[in-house]
Amino acid sequence: MTDIIKEILKELPAKSISEAVFEGANIVLYTKDKEFFLDNKGAIRNAVNSVKKRIELRPDPSICMAQEEAEKEIRKIIPEEAAIDQIIFDPERSMVVIEAEKPGLAIGKQGFFLHEVRAKTTWVPLIRRKPALRSKLIENIRGVLYQNSDYRRKFLDKVGHRIYDGWIREKKHEWIRLSYLGGGRQVGRSSILLQTPESRVLMDVGVNVADDKDPYPILEAPEFDIKQLDAVIISHAHLDHCGFVPYLFKYGYRGPIYCTEPTRDVMALLTLDYVKIARGEGRDPIYNADDIREMVKHTITLEYGEVTDITPDIRITLYNSGHIIGSSMVHLHIGNGLHNLVYGADMKCAPTRLLEPAISSFPRCETFMCEATYGGKDCVLPPRAEQEKHIENVITETLKQGGKVLIPVLGVGRAQEVMVVIDHMVRTKKIPDVPIFVDGMVWDVTAIHTAYPEFLNHTIRKQIFHKDENPFLNEKFKQVASVKERKVVIEETGSCIILATSGMLVGGPSVEYLRNLSDNPKNSLMFVSYQGEGSLGKRIQRGEREIMFQTTGKPELCPIKMGVHTIEGFSGHAGRKELMDFMKRIDPKPKRVLVNHGESSRCLDLASSIHKQNRIETGAPRNLEAVRIK
Numbered sequence: 242m243t244d245i246i247k248e249i250l251k252e253l254p255a256k257s258i259s260e261a262v263f264e265g266a267n268i269v270l271y272t273k274d275k276e277f278f279l280d281n282k283g284a285i286r287n288a289v290n291s292v293k294k295r296i297e298l299r300p301d302p303s304i305c306m307a308q309e310e311a312e313k314e315i316r317k318i319i320p321e322e323a324a325i326d327q328i329i330f331d332p333e334r335s336m337v338v339i340e341a342e343k344p345g346l347a348i349g350k351q352g353f354f355l356h357e358v359r360a361k362t363t364w365v366p367l368i369r370r371k372p373a374l375r376s377k378l379i380e381n382i383r384g385v386l387y388q389n390s391d392y393r394r395k396f397l398d399k400v401g402h403r404i405y406d407g408w409i410r411e412k413k414h415e416w417i418r419l420s421y422l423g424g425g426r427q428v429g430r431s432s433i434l435l436q437t438p439e440s441r442v443l444m445d446v447g448v449n450v451a452d453d454k455d456p457y458p459i460l461e462a463p464e465f466d467i468k469q470l471d472a473v474i475i476s477h478a479h480l481d482h483c484g485f486v487p488y489l490f491k492y493g494y495r496g497p498i499y500c501t502e503p504t505r506d507v508m509a510l511l512t513l514d515y516v517k518i519a520r521g522e523g524r525d526p527i528y529n530a531d532d533i534r535e536m537v538k539h540t541i542t543l544e545y546g547e548v549t550d551i552t553p554d555i556r557i558t559l560y561n562s563g564h565i566i567g568s569s570m571v572h573l574h575i576g577n578g579l580h581n582l583v584y585g586a587d588m589k590c591a592p593t594r595l596l597e598p599a600i601s602s603f604p605r606c607e608t609f610m611c612e613a614t615y616g617g618k619d620c621v622l623p624p625r626a627e628q629e630k631h632i633e634n635v636i637t638e639t640l641k642q643g644g645k646v647l648i649p650v651l652g653v654g655r656a657q658e659v660m661v662v663i664d665h666m667v668r669t670k671k672i673p674d675v676p677i678f679v680d681g682m683v684w685d686v687t688a689i690h691t692a693y694p695e696f697l698n699h700t701i702r703k704q705i706f707h708k709d710e711n712p713f714l715n716e717k718f719k720q721v722a723s724v725k726e727r728k729v730v731i732e733e734t735g736s737c738i739i740l741a742t743s744g745m746l747v748g749g750p751s752v753e754y755l756r757n758l759s760d761n762p763k764n765s766l767m768f769v770s771y772q773g774e775g776s777l778g779k780r781i782q783r784g785e786r787e788i789m790f791q792t793t794g795k796p797e798l799c800p801i802k803m804g805v806h807t808i809e810g811f812s813g814h815a816g817r818k819e820l821m822d823f824m825k826r827i828d829p830k831p832k833r834v835l836v837n838h839g840e841s842s843r844c845l846d847l848a849s850s851i852h853k854q855n856r857i858e859t860g861a862p863r864n865l866e867a868v869r870i871k
């Protein structure tokens with residue numbers, strides 16, 4: 242038995258606990274004593290205070306009421322106004338998930354109804370909000386977790402043993418090292434290996450969708466050994482940060498993936514889409530749906546601000562980074578006070594229509610890793626109101642001449658931001674009343690937004706709770722669900738607005754629309770997000786006006802006669818000024834800043850300016866470089 246469990250059991254009445262297991266860093270105790278389950282008289286709280294870990298007490302499955310009976314009881318206890326939808330039992334963990342339209346009413350004053358459910362059924366109830374838009378994907382993901390609940394239980398226990406069983410590697414000196422396997426002086430394939438004497442942790446492992454030559458992180462680096470890997474942390478669900486995760490599972494990784502709940506869901510969705518796009522283009526995908534299922538099975542989700550051990554010498558906390566739903570800055574407390582590292586990943590330091598700005602205050606921070614997507618001196622982003630005005634103008638002008646507006650969007654983040662902006666323009670009658678089509682991966686991601694309103698900002702959260710104000714339920718938005726429907730939009734529909742993935746015109750429906758709309762000067766192409774080096778979007782932005790398309794095998798040359806517009810600064814990334822201000826504001830001030838995730842000149846420029854402004858050590862490591870931070 243692990244020492245920590247022995248210590249806890251010493252604190253509790255003899256024979257009250259039938260089993261003790263780990264769920265990751267959490268300790269779960271099971272009891273066969275119903276009275277002790279319902280009232281442990283502060284015993285658990287005392288144990289928590291003495292070991293300073295999260296401990297949960299649950300009934301042993303043998304004393305839980307039969308499921309059918311328990312479901313009847315639950316529906317009797319919880320008032321009808323709460324509008325219960327599904328009730329799902331997780332017998333391995335003695336937990337029951339109750340999905341309700343009004344979770345507050347289901348919980349009751351001071352948790353009254355939850356208490357009743359515990360007392361009457363001897364199950365541990367968990368109330369969850371029923372999403373306003375049903376998402377097949379979320380249901381599938383939860384299905385995978387329930388079907389594998391026996392495996393999950395063993396897996397989470399194994400993770401706990403790795404954390405609590407003591408050191409497995411030899412410690413002669415204290416040191417911490419970061420190796421850049423991708424994302425060093427580039428945007429795309431972000432991946433950084435963190436090594437300490439005891440731990441091997443990967444922060445992000447993405448793909449570069451805009452680059453055919455070097456699309457994957459450099460896992461052949463000598464310091465990387467998949468068999469030695471203890472944990473993977475994913476900052477957010479963009480493919481350049483998470484697109485390679487299933488590949489690790491294909492090659493035998495079976496350890497934990499840490500991220501927020503929306504990140505897990507969107508990550509599953511985008512990697513499935515990545516496979517589908519590869520197949521659609523006649524390429525062999527680098528992994529398949531089975532590997533993605535393994536990824537989901539091994540994901541441990543964390544809330545913002547939740548402090549969790551991930552190895553014997555690393556403790557993690559995720560903070561909002563303001564970039565997309567569920568996106569995080571990763572705070573790592575290493576070696577019991579030895580060093581604190583914050584991986585900022587992709588961040589937005591100003592509020593957007595969807596999200597609160599990135600957090601800038603941490604318990605401790607000696608090294609900060611900063612992105613530089615818009616970190617160069619040249620990256621002056623116009624004010625938000627100006628950007629929205631620009632969008633409004635392009636739409637109004639195009640519609641006036643009877644054209645179509647094509648907006649290539651990243652399925653996650655920009656798409657929903659644009660939807661909220663357009664919804665606002667429609668409601669305030671700033672743009673004409675035309676159909677708005679949404680094509681590609683966007684719809685499912687939007688459903689995920691409505692499922693996790695607590696990750697969005699205050700205004701949008703309030704709107705989501707009111708059916709009539711929920712921007713994502715605006716009937717103006719019409720989903721294009723098939724090739725046939727797309728054809729109708731292109732050939733038979735007049736003036737309209739089209740939001741389609743991919744955002745950089747690297748495959749997906751946006752390229753289809755472009756091919757069909759490009760030769761009409763009345764139409765407009767509007768870029769609202771970052772265009773990666775090598776992407777078709779970037780080439781058009783640079784002025785290329787004749788594009789070779791590969792359709793059903795034979796190449797076709799299309800002139801770009803439609804209007805091309807770029808909304809400068811309408812981005813989920815912080816601009817230069819935001820980043821410099823953030824560095825002034827960040828609390829505490831780090832001793833070192835390492836810049837990544839930006840074109841080479843922008844990384845160097847930002848690193849040098851941060852050094853001059855703050856008098857701290859800075860650097861912009863290249864891929865395959867390693868930095869010793871302690």
Ligand SMILES: [Zn+2]
Pocket residue numbers: 477479482564587
């Ligand atoms: Zn991103």
